[in-house]
Amino acid sequence: MIEVSGLTKKYGKKYAVDGISFTVNKGEIVGLLGPNGAGKTTTMNMITGYISATAGTAKVGGHDILEEPDVVKGKIGYLPELPPLYLDMTVKDYLYFVFDLKKIGKKGFDKKKHVLEVADVVKITDVIERPIRNLSKGYKQRVGLAQALLGSPDVLILDEPTVGLDPKQIIEIRNLIEKLGKSHTIILSSHILSEVQAVCDRIIVIAKGKKVADAPTEELTANAVSSKDVIARIAGPSVDVMKAVEGLEGVRKISLSSQTGDDEAEYIIETDGTVDIKKPLFKLCADNNWYLLESKAPDMSLEDIFIQLTDRREEK
Amino acid sequence: MSAIFKREMKAYFTSPLGYIILAVFTVISSVVFVINNAGFNPFSGATAQYVQSNDLTMLYSTLLSVLIIAVPLLTMKLLSEEKKLGTDQLLITSPVGVLDIVLGKYFSAAAMYGMSLSVTLIFWVISATNSPSFDFGVATGNFVAVLLVGMVFIAIGLFISSLTESQLISALGTFVVMLLAMLMPTFASKISSTFVAKAVSALSVYDRYYNFTVGLFDLPAVVFYVSLISAFVFLTARVIEKRRYS
Numbered sequence: 001m002i003e004v005s006g007l008t009k010k011y012g013k014k015y016a017v018d019g020i021s022f023t024v025n026k027g028e029i030v031g032l033l034g035p036n037g038a039g040k041t042t043t044m045n046m047i048t049g050y051i052s053a054t055a056g057t058a059k060v061g062g063h064d065i066l067e068e069p070d071v072v073k074g075k076i077g078y079l080p081e082l083p084p085l086y087l088d089m090t091v092k093d094y095l096y097f098v099f100d101l102k103k104i105g106k107k108g109f110d111k112k113k114h115v116l117e118v119a120d121v122v123k124i125t126d127v128i129e130r131p132i133r134n135l136s137k138g139y140k141q142r143v144g145l146a147q148a149l150l151g152s153p154d155v156l157i158l159d160e161p162t163v164g165l166d167p168k169q170i171i172e173i174r175n176l177i178e179k180l181g182k183s184h185t186i187i188l189s190s191h192i193l194s195e196v197q198a199v200c201d202r203i204i205v206i207a208k209g210k211k212v213a214d215a216p217t218e219e220l221t222a223n224a225v226s227s228k229d230v231i232a233r234i235a236g237p238s239v240d241v242m243k244a245v246e247g248l249e250g251v252r253k254i255s256l257s258s259q260t261g262d263d264e265a266e267y268i269i270e271t272d273g274t275v276d277i278k279k280p281l282f283k284l285c286a287d288n289n290w291y292l293l294e295s296k297a298p299d300m301s302l303e304d305i306f307i308q309l310t311d312r313r314e315e316k
Numbered sequence: 317m318s319a320i321f322k323r324e325m326k327a328y329f330t331s332p333l334g335y336i337i338l339a340v341f342t343v344i345s346s347v348v349f350v351i352n353n354a355g356f357n358p359f360s361g362a363t364a365q366y367v368q369s370n371d372l373t374m375l376y377s378t379l380l381s382v383l384i385i386a387v388p389l390l391t392m393k394l395l396s397e398e399k400k401l402g403t404d405q406l407l408i409t410s411p412v413g414v415l416d417i418v419l420g421k422y423f424s425a426a427a428m429y430g431m432s433l434s435v436t437l438i439f440w441v442i443s444a445t446n447s448p449s450f451d452f453g454v455a456t457g458n459f460v461a462v463l464l465v466g467m468v469f470i471a472i473g474l475f476i477s478s479l480t481e482s483q484l485i486s487a488l489g490t491f492v493v494m495l496l497a498m499l500m501p502t503f504a505s506k507i508s509s510t511f512v513a514k515a516v517s518a519l520s521v522y523d524r525y526y527n528f529t530v531g532l533f534d535l536p537a538v539v540f541y542v543s544l545i546s547a548f549v550f551l552t553a554r555v556i557e558k559r560r561y562s
Binding site: 011045048049050051052069070071073074076078080082083084085086087088089093097098100101102103147 | 318319320322323326327330331401402403404405406407408409410411412413560561562
């Protein structure tokens with residue numbers, strides 16, 4: 001559905017995006033993941049034709065954005081990072097305007113009916129008569145999403161769709177994106193791993209304008225979490241605990257990271273990665289009448305993944 | 317283009333701006349008409365001389381001066397606001413050409429202006445019914461001339477609004493350019509080099525105004541005005557287009 005090859009954007013001598021290539025198949029939800037300033041927005045702006053590429057091509061449904069801009073633009077619904085809203089208009093007038101602007105009537109949609117349908121999908125029906133200026137951030141974001149959904153475009157491109165929303169709204173938008181993914185091809189960007197993990201089939205990681213990884217979500221996160229450390233919180237005499245745990249098969253080292261209570265502490269257990277020690281650890285505690293309060297793999301932050309990925313690239 | 321035109325027209329009337337511009341034209345033209353044409357002069361006291369005139373030239377040349385306030389108001393946010401709100405992203409990623417966007421904007425401001433100027437047509441009716449010698453040719457000439465000069469400055473104002481994100485800078489820039497244009501004939505008369513003087517007055521928007529006021533249809537002037545409008549509309553489209561490549 002979307003083919004990007006060698007896409008490059010240069011500002012002066014600096015590369016904002018440096019030769020990124022990827023394809024997105026019909027019906028996929030793909031996440032562009034990267035820290036701020038990695039080139040996610042620039043990439044999206046080039047695919048949607050907002051800015052032109054210095055080099056490389058972007059095709060949607062086989063049409064090149066440079067050669068047939070109007071065809072490509074007609075196939076894309078774009079929600080930029082800042083939703084493009086006219087604050088002085090009411091939600092309804094705004095959506096009518098976008099309907100006319102994108103010439104959606106020509107696709108055979110009925111204006112009034114279609115706008116109401118889309119408003120229903122993103123749940124803004126109750127504010128449809130209100131001026132956009134007076135809406136909360138969450139509603140504004142949804143109006144922006146409604147704008148992108150008008151005309152039921154084949155491709156949805158969403159730039160940080162949940163940024164600045166409260167947790168409840170984030171979950172709502174996520175569910176909505178998942179639902180939309182059944183009928184649209186979606187690219188969304190984020191700088192939060194759990195964000196893309198939650199909704200995307202595939203994740204493309206971008207750092208400093210370059211693609212550093214492109215893999216199905218499970219694969220990428222599985223790799224990322226294949227850490228050899230286990231963090232465990234155990235209630236029991238710490239000297240005995242450390243001695244006993246060190247005796248387990250596969251454990252290299254145990255260190256006390258913090259005392260969390262009178263008789264309990266958090267330990268970092270380093271293993272050689274050959275066995276999963278969680279079950280033996282549980283049994284060990286049970287046998288000694290200690291309580292295993294918690295055992296988990298350390299949280300992998302986006303930074304850790306980047307370091308891993310970029311290290312791996314350098315090794316090659 | 318029509319979607320943008322409609323939105324802009326509506327925007328003029330959802331803010332007070334459209335009403336203010338209509339009111340300014342109505343009030344000023346009425347005052348000039350009452351004093352100059354109806355002959356009622358409040359400043360001459362009780363011995364007011366009721367000199368009546370059916371020549372609307374004075375009225376229209378006053379409105380020509382009003383343009384220096386009205387045009388910056390009309391054009392200040394046309395494109396600057398789009399950039400600031402990020403709505404230019406919506407416009408440019410829609411299946412609409414940049415020239416269509418610019419033309420929609422231009423025609424909305426021009427239509428708003430034409431509407432305000434059309435308020436003066438009521439004085440044609442009043443004058444024509446009261447005096448059989450009312451010269452429609454002169455009135456039409458005056459109307460067309462003010463309309464064209466205003467449309468030229470709207471194109472320039474539109475261009476300036478594409479250069480900045482600030483409405484204030486956009487309005488001020490347009491104001492300054494119009495002020496300079498207004499002073500151009502004066503500058504030209506002070507320049508000793510006849511060649512430079514000629515060149516300056518050749519570019520003057522206001523110099524071409526006077527032929528119309530005596531009812532002459534000055535085709536070269538019309539061509540000059542329309543060329544200027546096209547040039548600035550085209551330049552505006554280029555500015556937006558170029559931003560995508562920088």
